[in-house]
Amino acid sequence: MTYERKRLGINKSTLWYIKKNLLEDKTTKIYEKILLKIGH
Numbered sequence: 001m002t003y004e005r006k007r008l009g010i011n012k013s014t015l016w017y018i019k020k021n022l023l024e025d026k027t028t029k030i031y032e033k034i035l036l037k038i039g040h
Contacts, residue, residue, distance in 0.1 A: 008037045 021028040
């Protein structure tokens with residue numbers, strides 16, 4: 001996952017907070033900039 005994160009240009013902290021919130025079933029706000037990087 002680290003290689004893919006770096007390739008996409010996503011900060012480690014951004015990914016950490018997204019994963020943390022998803023695992024805790026919390027609402028996660030994913031900003032347009034990140035969505036564009038992952039292709040959605």
